[in-house]
Amino acid sequence: MQAIPGHLRLATSDLRRRPLRTSLCVLGVALSTTLLLGTVSLHSGYVRALDSTIERMGYQVLVTAKGCPYEAASLVMRGGNVPMYIDETTFDTILDNPDVLEATRLFMQGMEAGDANRLMVFMGVDERFRSLKPWMTLQRGSWFSGDTSEEAILGYNAASILGLNVGDRLSVGPAHRPVTIHGVFDRSGTQDDGMIFLPLPFAQELFDRQGKLTGVGVRLKSLDRVQPFLEKMFNLPSVQAITMTQFRSTVVQFVATSRILLMLSALVASLIGALGVLNAMTMSVSERLREFGLMKAVGASAGDLFGLTLLETGCLGLLGAVLGTVMTALGGWVLESALRQVVPFVPPGRLIAVDAVSVGGAMVAALLLAVVAGLYPASRAARVRPAAILRQTA
Amino acid sequence: MVEIRGLKKSYPLAAETVEALRGVSLVLRAGEMVALVGSSGSGKTTLLNLLGCLDRPTDGVILLEGQEVQALGEHRLAEVRRRQVGIVFQDAALIPTITALENVGLPFSFDRWSGERAEIPAQMLSLVGLADKGGRYPEELSGGERQRVAIARALVYRPSLLLADEPTGNLDSENGRRIFALFRELVAKHRIAALVATHNKDLAGMADRSVHLRDGRLVDGGDR
Ligand SMILES: Nc1ncnc2c1ncn2[C@@H]1O[C@H](COP(=O)(O)OP(=O)(O)OP(=O)(O)O)[C@@H](O)[C@H]1O
Ligand SMILES: [Mg+2]
Numbered sequence: 001m002q003a004i005p006g007h008l009r010l011a012t013s014d015l016r017r018r019p020l021r022t023s024l025c026v027l028g029v030a031l032s033t034t035l036l037l038g039t040v041s042l043h044s045g046y047v048r049a050l051d052s053t054i055e056r057m058g059y060q061v062l063v064t065a066k067g068c069p070y071e072a073a074s075l076v077m078r079g080g081n082v083p084m085y086i087d088e089t090t091f092d093t094i095l096d097n098p099d100v101l102e103a104t105r106l107f108m109q110g111m112e113a114g115d116a117n118r119l120m121v122f123m124g125v126d127e128r129f130r131s132l133k134p135w136m137t138l139q140r141g142s143w144f145s146g147d148t149s150e151e152a153i154l155g156y157n158a159a160s161i162l163g164l165n166v167g168d169r170l171s172v173g174p175a176h177r178p179v180t181i182h183g184v185f186d187r188s189g190t191q192d193d194g195m196i197f198l199p200l201p202f203a204q205e206l207f208d209r210q211g212k213l214t215g216v217g218v219r220l221k222s223l224d225r226v227q228p229f230l231e232k233m234f235n236l237p238s239v240q241a242i243t244m245t246q247f248r249s250t251v252v253q254f255v256a257t258s259r260i261l262l263m264l265s266a267l268v269a270s271l272i273g274a275l276g277v278l279n280a281m282t283m284s285v286s287e288r289l290r291e292f293g294l295m296k297a298v299g300a301s302a303g304d305l306f307g308l309t310l311l312e313t314g315c316l317g318l319l320g321a322v323l324g325t326v327m328t329a330l331g332g333w334v335l336e337s338a339l340r341q342v343v344p345f346v347p348p349g350r351l352i353a354v355d356a357v358s359v360g361g362a363m364v365a366a367l368l369l370a371v372v373a374g375l376y377p378a379s380r381a382a383r384v385r386p387a388a389i390l391r392q393t394a
Numbered sequence: 395m396v397e398i399r400g401l402k403k404s405y406p407l408a409a410e411t412v413e414a415l416r417g418v419s420l421v422l423r424a425g426e427m428v429a430l431v432g433s434s435g436s437g438k439t440t441l442l443n444l445l446g447c448l449d450r451p452t453d454g455v456i457l458l459e460g461q462e463v464q465a466l467g468e469h470r471l472a473e474v475r476r477r478q479v480g481i482v483f484q485d486a487a488l489i490p491t492i493t494a495l496e497n498v499g500l501p502f503s504f505d506r507w508s509g510e511r512a513e514i515p516a517q518m519l520s521l522v523g524l525a526d527k528g529g530r531y532p533e534e535l536s537g538g539e540r541q542r543v544a545i546a547r548a549l550v551y552r553p554s555l556l557l558a559d560e561p562t563g564n565l566d567s568e569n570g571r572r573i574f575a576l577f578r579e580l581v582a583k584h585r586i587a588a589l590v591a592t593h594n595k596d597l598a599g600m601a602d603r604s605v606h607l608r609d610g611r612l613v614d615g616g617d618r
């Protein structure tokens with residue numbers, strides 16, 4: 001074994017001789033790499049996006065009306081119509097709790113708005129919203145002039161979707177009441193970017209839900225106090241509380257389950273890819289037994305031919321891995337949208353984070369796959385008996 | 395110098411055992427070209443395969459430059475094939491996917507220390523008169539040219555033994571004579587021992603001497 005350039009040329013010469021077989025084989029490896037890399041990257045990207053979304057909720061506990069807590073939490077996080085309400089008096093009870101550092105009343109309603117009648121999410125908020133989410137700074141304009149003033153502040157994306165600016169007017173609610181855009185938030189990278197914020201009492205009145213809340217976001221003084229706080233909430237009638245940690249682990253669990261399915265299909269794809277390599281290389285070797293016999297006759301050892309054939313499959317694997325990585329980077333959205341179909345909550349932004357470590361891992365995996373598939377053809381090449389082969393003159 | 399003593403080879407088949415060689419002894423001197431003649435099935439290819447270390451004898455001794463090779467391990471045997479023996483087959487047996495020049499240098503591909511000999515394949519090609527055709531692929535060469543490429547490849551390591559199994563079998567008589575003349579010239583010039591199997595009496599006459607195989611035995615020109 002030596003002079004890699006020479007060997008490499010020898011090893012790849014047959015790959016070049018059969019471009020169709022080679023490209024099909026490479027494609028097979030590429031597809032399995034894509035699935036593998038996509039699955040791995042999807043998970044880490046998803047968890048990262050989820051964590052940053054939860055971090056940016058600003059509260060650790062969400063109090064809502066009784067029902068499925070996870071559904072409520074994901075609705076609140078995603079933004080939409082939560083048909084169940086709690087009484088505003090609950091908010092005062094929560095504020096009285098000594099473990100609570102800060103809490104904000106949330107009132108959420110989805111409805112069409114603007115000229116294009118796009119479905120938008122309206123969020124009634126109070127001053128405390130700003131202290132829970134200090135990063136929600138105003139890019140333009142200013143905070144509501146009063147509790148019941150008929151004004152709206154737009155999330156960064158909502159402003160561009162609706163094409164509105166400070167001072168413009170927008171009709172909102174079932175009665176199409178006109179409000180003045182009083183400000184636009186900076187981009188936060190969260191769901192808040194897509195929402196229309198209204199002063200809480202005005203929002204309640206607009207949707208005819210006076211004294212009602214979708215929920216209360218609670219930030220505790222210390223995370224050690226989560227358990228006693230949850231117990232207190234449990235004792236309140238028609239109210240439930242869920243921690244963001246619980247929510248996170250449930251969602252991650254769900255993603256992990258879908259990931260196992262994805263992983264299984266990645267494994268099946270890998271198996272098919274490996275069988276493709278095995279088949280192509282076995283054919284290629286048996287077509288070239290005479291050439292291998294000749295190489296032995298001019299001094300190649302069994303190890304040389306073994307190595308040469310493995311090098312050839314290694315090239316297939318490497319090409320497939322590179323192509324697969326490119327395909328993942330370009331086509332990851334297909335996987336993402338598949339995930340959005342099955343998982344209850346999907347954070348905004350790119351979910352597939354192709355990082356150097358997973359690319360390296362996928363490369364190694366594809367290479368390993370190809371090399372394992374190449375072991376049998378390689379051993380066949382190595383076992384060629386030159387005397388027998390070279391007797392069969394053309 | 396190459397010497398074989400009492401060389402036997404039998405092929406065990408299901409029904410019988412074919413005794414292809416039944417005790418052949420022969421000495422090939424450096425710079426000497428010996429023609430190996432004999433009817434079909436007499437054992438010429440068998441003998442060449444054994445000398446070329448492509449196969450192992452059932453019995454007997456093969457001495458290449460004083461070294462017994464019949465019992466060497468696989469790996470050492472590969473090295474002997476590479477460095478000490480050059481073989482030319484009836485059809486040129488070139489690798490179709492690499493150029494003539496690369497085919498000549500093929501044995502170097504399997505040697506760790508071939509780096510400093512990069513210019514030798516080109517020298518060998520010009521020695522066989524193909525200096526300008528190194529970039530061609532085998533299918534772009536004539537049969538005679540391909541055979542000359544194979545000769546250049548056989549000689550690239552300056553082996554002490556050159557073997558050829560009916561190297562002109564696929565060529566017309568004119569081309570065959572040219573190849574034989576080339577053999578003679580190179581063998582004499584580089585002091586190589588050569589054994590060339592042929593059916594052709596005229597060509598055999600161009601060698602320094604002939605040995606005659608019949609039924610696995612040397613009947614003429616053998617030693618002892
Ligand atoms: N692998 C094998 N198994 C069994 N018998 C074999 C094998 N190879 C050769 N033989 C037999 O050995 C004998 C010698 O064969 P060999 O090929 O050496 O003859 P040859 O002199 O080269 O013939 P030709 O001039 O036709 O090439 C023949 O009888 C042949 O049938
Ligand atoms: Mg023969």
